[in-house]
Amino acid sequence: xxxxxxxxxxxxxxxxxxxxxxxxxxxxLHSQNDIEGFVEPAPSxxxxxxxxxxxxxxxxxxxxxxxxxxxxxGRYPELKENMDFEKGVNVEKNEVESLNQGFDLVDANYxxxxxxxxxxxxxxxxxxxxxxxxxxxxxxxxFDESGGEYLMKVFLKQSDxxxxxxxxxxxxxxxxxxxxxDKKQ
Numbered sequence: 001x002x003x004x005x006x007x008x009x010x011x012x013x014x015x016x017x018x019x020x021x022x023x024x025x026x027x028x029l030h031s032q033n034d035i036e037g038f039v040e041p042a043p044s045x046x047x048x049x050x051x052x053x054x055x056x057x058x059x060x061x062x063x064x065x066x067x068x069x070x071x072x073x074g075r076y077p078e079l080k081e082n083m084d085f086e087k088g089v090n091v092e093k094n095e096v097e098s099l100n101q102g103f104d105l106v107d108a109n110y111x112x113x114x115x116x117x118x119x120x121x122x123x124x125x126x127x128x129x130x131x132x133x134x135x136x137x138x139x140x141x142x143f144d145e146s147g148g149e150y151l152m153k154v155f156l157k158q159s160d161x162x163x164x165x166x167x168x169x170x171x172x173x174x175x176x177x178x179x180x181x182d183k184k185q
Contacts, residue, residue, distance in 0.1 A: 038119035038131045049120060049130055052163040053112050053154055060092055061108035061136060067100040069093045078166040088152075088170035099138060099146055107139040108147075115149060128163075130154045151176055 041049060056076065063072040072092055073080050083090045099105060112118060116133040123129065132154055137147040155167035171179060 036131075037121045038129075039121075040117055041120045045120065046118065049118060049128065049156070049163070050112065052156055052165060053118065053130055053132055056154060056165045056168075057110045057112060057134075057136070060095075061110055061138070063092065064096050064099050064138060065105045065108055067096060067105075069096045072096075076165045079168065082167070086172070088172045088175070090168055091170055092168065104141040105138045105146075106141050108136060109139075110134060110136045115151075126158045128156050130156060151179065 059072045059075045079090045112134040114135040119131040121129040133151045152170040156163040
């Protein structure tokens with residue numbers, strides 16, 4: 001899309017920011033499509049979807065720091081199901097176990113948008129998938145760091161007017177390389 005169309009779209013978007021939106025997921029006004037149907041969310045949707053992703057990351061990092069996967073599973077019991085380490089599905093238990101071998105972790109920092117803004121794929125008004133390209137850094141007891149970049153899909157379902165994580169799918173190295181190649185094109 002030529003730059004002037006994008007500029008025009010951005011001006012229209014900015015002029016609509018003050019308009020009231022209804023309670024359903026707003027139509028995405030951005031034209032920046034990513035692979036697999038993911039798009040940048042409208043500002044109000046961005047606010048709505050970053051909160052459950054940050055909450056998930058909090059519970060995930062706490063599970064790793066305390067070497068207790070039940071911290072995460074207590075909040076998100078669906079993540080116990082259908083684990084597939086080869087495909088990267090619901091693999092948090094592996095992170096808890098692998099990062100707690102040989103040293104103790106004392107802290108964690110995460111940023112859900114350290115590499116890219118979140119992208120959203122709306123399945124219906126009760127289900128969305130969020131593409132997160134961020135980072136997690138764990139501080140070890142010797143004050144060195146472990147962790148780094150991650151790319152994952154976080155599957156959310158809405159119940160009782162709240163979004164809940166029901167599945168995660170972290171990109172494996174081959175999937176990441178393919179995603180990176182597709183993004184460059």
